[in-house]
Amino acid sequence: MNKNINIFDEPFNGLDVESTQILKLIITKMKKSEKTIILTSHIIEVLPDICDYIFHIDNGEIKNKYSISDFDKMKQQIYLTIENNVNDLINKAIQ
Numbered sequence: 001m002n003k004n005i006n007i008f009d010e011p012f013n014g015l016d017v018e019s020t021q022i023l024k025l026i027i028t029k030m031k032k033s034e035k036t037i038i039l040t041s042h043i044i045e046v047l048p049d050i051c052d053y054i055f056h057i058d059n060g061e062i063k064n065k066y067s068i069s070d071f072d073k074m075k076q077q078i079y080l081t082i083e084n085n086v087n088d089l090i091n092k093a094i095q
Contacts, residue, residue, distance in 0.1 A: 006030065008039045012046055024050050044075060 008027075012020055027037060027050045041047060047054055048071040056064040056074065066074040 005036045010040055012041055012043045020046060044078065
């Protein structure tokens with residue numbers, strides 16, 4: 001890929017552990033070659049290893065921008081929001 005800007009849309013969907021690691025290595029090498037990478041993903045667990053910034057988009061609107069030092073805070077906020085949104089549903093499911 002000899003382009004300065006590369007866009008990956010949900011590249012980790014459906015990948016096994018080995019393929020995920022290979023893709024992360026490719027993206028890391030591209031970054032070291034000073035390539036700009038724009039990546040969308042619902043799989044936030046892989047993002048802290050490869051991203052410099054993460055933008056949380058909700059309903060087409062950027063809600064937050066997180067730098068590397070904020071990634072743990074980001075995960076906590078997102079998981080807490082999910083938990084709060086589905087808590088009633090979970091309680092009904094386990095009754």
